[in-house]
Amino acid sequence: MSTVLVFATDEDLFAELVTAGEKIGDEVVAAALGPAAEDPEVPGASKVYTAQGDGLDEYHVDPVATALSEIVDEVGADRVLVGGNRRGKEIGPQLAAKLDAGYIVTALEIPEEGTFRRKFMGGKTMANEVPQTDDVVATIAPHSFEPATGDPAPVETIQVSPGKGRVERVSLEQRDEEGVNIEEADVVVAFGRGVEEEDDMELVFDTAESMGGVVGCSRPISADLHWLGDDRWIGLSGKVVTPEVYVAAGVSGQIQHLAGCRDSELIVVVNTDENAPFFEHADYGLVGDLYDVLPAITEKLS
Numbered sequence: 001m002s003t004v005l006v007f008a009t010d011e012d013l014f015a016e017l018v019t020a021g022e023k024i025g026d027e028v029v030a031a032a033l034g035p036a037a038e039d040p041e042v043p044g045a046s047k048v049y050t051a052q053g054d055g056l057d058e059y060h061v062d063p064v065a066t067a068l069s070e071i072v073d074e075v076g077a078d079r080v081l082v083g084g085n086r087r088g089k090e091i092g093p094q095l096a097a098k099l100d101a102g103y104i105v106t107a108l109e110i111p112e113e114g115t116f117r118r119k120f121m122g123g124k125t126m127a128n129e130v131p132q133t134d135d136v137v138a139t140i141a142p143h144s145f146e147p148a149t150g151d152p153a154p155v156e157t158i159q160v161s162p163g164k165g166r167v168e169r170v171s172l173e174q175r176d177e178e179g180v181n182i183e184e185a186d187v188v189v190a191f192g193r194g195v196e197e198e199d200d201m202e203l204v205f206d207t208a209e210s211m212g213g214v215v216g217c218s219r220p221i222s223a224d225l226h227w228l229g230d231d232r233w234i235g236l237s238g239k240v241v242t243p244e245v246y247v248a249a250g251v252s253g254q255i256q257h258l259a260g261c262r263d264s265e266l267i268v269v270v271n272t273d274e275n276a277p278f279f280e281h282a283d284y285g286l287v288g289d290l291y292d293v294l295p296a297i298t299e300k301l302s
């Protein structure tokens with residue numbers, strides 16, 4: 001019998017991981033560590049193992065990977081799926097190293113048991129990968145699987161000894177810009193060089209607020225103009241987002257930008273140039289001036 005252990009630092013991802021786990025194992029169990037161990041609700045899993053210990057509250061990578069490897073041994077899991085947010089992508093490889101397991105980077109699909117499908121070459125290509133090891137660790141991109149439903153799994157506390165880890169965090173400083181977790185937003189309103197002045201960004205922020213979303217941008221806005229921080233920069237060299245709705249206003253849609261947003265569920269493009277490459281990837285395309293279109297959306301939704 002094959003047991004899949006699922007783990008996430010974001011509780012919302014557990015149910016998606018359970019669905020993914022059901023595709024590759026006979027039984028799916030979950031590990032809820034640190035804050036998630038308080039009152040875990042994981043529908044569809046057969047059990048949730050909770051654990052507390054040094055470093056788990058802040059999801060320090062080394063202690064979390066150690067704790068997970070102990071839980072894997074305890075429950076006899078041979079596959080581990082980790083929620084592929086930023087922290088999950090740090091924990092996954094370290095856990096794989098501890099378990100001497102094959103590691104799959106940010107899978108989007110599991111087309112058949114044992115095969116993981118993920119983006120390759122900035123999303124231009126899809127790769128099917130088959131681990132050649134008995135044990136497997138894979139990070140799973142958020143929003144790639146339907147959340148499992150059902151009753152919350154029964155909870156069992158498990159003892160782990162994560163230790164302090166090999167790296168100690170000696171200080172934390174607040175960055176000037178308010179941080180934004182764009183990778184987990186349901187709605188992203190992104191803009192590019194079609195916005196002419198820094199002050200005009202307000203139009204985009206207003207639209208994002210009216211849609212209950214967050215603002216993202218193309219690389220020039222962050223890297224060249226420094227209007228926004230790199231936590232909002234989307235693309236090959238920036239963040240990869242998969243929101244339910246992605247609005248791109250005044251973004252041409254070069255391949256490097258598309259690499260960060262092409263898996264969004266619904267893409268809406270606003271551009272004055274009817275030949276802008278982004279239109280080829282749009283579910284809804286609007287040839288128009290963002291200075292007219294965005295305020296109209298904001299007014300309609302406010």
Ligand SMILES: Cc1cc2nc3c(=O)[nH]c(=O)nc-3n(C[C@H](O)[C@H](O)[C@H](O)COP(=O)(O)OP(=O)(O)OC[C@H]3O[C@@H](n4cnc5c(N)ncnc54)[C@H](O)[C@@H]3O)c2cc1C
Nearest residue numbers: 192193194218219235236237238250251252256257272290
């Ligand atoms: C190695 C490498 C990595 C890169 N990584 C990234 C990355 O991660 N992310 C990224 O974004 N880019 C990346 N780039 C840059 C990328 O190639 C493009 O140059 C960039 O995405 C273009 O940004 P843009 O669409 O904002 O600007 P532009 O290409 O200048 O497009 C602006 C668009 O706005 C439209 N427009 C103008 N005025 C209006 C208006 N009033 N209303 C509506 N539309 C209007 C124009 O028609 C045009 O289509 C990378 C490049 C390289 C070489």
